[in-house]
Amino acid sequence: MNDTVLDPRVRIGHVHLKVSDLERSIRFYRDVLGFQVMQRFGDAAAFLSAGGYHHHIGLNTWESLGGSPPPPGRTGLYHTAILFPDRPELGKVLRRVLEAGIPLDGAADHGVSEAIYLRDPDQNGVELYRDRPQDEWPRQPDGGLAMFTRPLDLQKLLSEAAT
Template sequence: MSEMPFAATTPVSVARVGLKARDAEALAKFYRDVVGLEELSRGGETISLGAGGKPLLEIEAEPAAKPDDPRSAGLFHTAFLLPTRTDLARWVKHAIEKRIPVSGASDHLVSEALYLNDPEGNGIEIYADRPRDTWLWNGSSVEMATQRLDIDGLIAAMPAGDAGWRGAPENSVVGHVHLRVGDPVVAEDWWREEFGFDTVARYGTDAVFLSSGGYHHHIGANRWQSAGAGMRDPGRAGLSWVEMRSSETRSERTVQDPWGTAVRVVPGKA
């Protein structure tokens, strides 16, 4: 069995993400069939999915909700981190065989990633980290880029006779969450003050990346589509909440970011 990814071992990490869905059944099917999550439980209007018995995503049915607005504050993508590069190669081969549409494929130097959208427009990243000792740091800033992903090289690295994709393996986690915000500077200040995060990278004035414990990023915040966005409309589908796990807290609490996104905090490590 693979080890728990470094992203989940830091003092603060992402635990789960909650989505509000107009069609919860269709959304749950997508995350089972495409992302490879397993259904763990149902309760009322909520479906819990995860990997290796660990909950990672909660889908809340709200059929009357308005569609998400990509120009508003909310979710840019939920990033599912697979334990190994071979796991990512298996998913890529599966996506090719099943003709799963993807919106991007990038080598970020610290990681390799594929991007897609679920049926309600929520962004998804499926990725694997490169070994931590290969990440390049300039002081407190990590070197990240967006380069073309070598799909052929990734698949070629799979062992001969590999059994292929069998769903998200044990120790898959939500490695990071990337948010749409009205102002990345405001977001940066909030995450630094509320969670003690370190700023590890900036893309000009439009995006910022923050982390705990030397990870390349647990939270991204950008204004690429949402510059100047105000408070979120609670009547829209999309992101419902983000849950952070912290070894520095002893009780559960919920806070709101400057755009009204609920951020839950739970004690403990992954």
């Protein structure tokens, strides 16, 4: 293997977000998206996960208590992408997002994945998605990826939601 190519087992482990209101952010990530609070540091930080992992999402107000989102046109995090294991689980979280009255920024079928886009309470971009199996990914004749962006049928996704 080329020394400049990462080992395929490498993963991005977690995201740590500066938020303006810790309780509001916990309600979003816990009550809407379904993460569990694993640990809190008073009213300044919380660590949340899926499945008992130490944390997938860190939230803190150390430098941002009462702050405002960065203005458009600035560099920074575009979105955090949260991978779901299958369509029923993605449909289940979509149902909770819609029931909470959270507007969607969009939804797309990219061929390799199906994604729902929204914003957290601090206007951080959030992508909720599921990958298709690699053998179903669209390919070009030379074997390269042929990703695309097409509308995602949200009603069909909701009908497949796990109960």
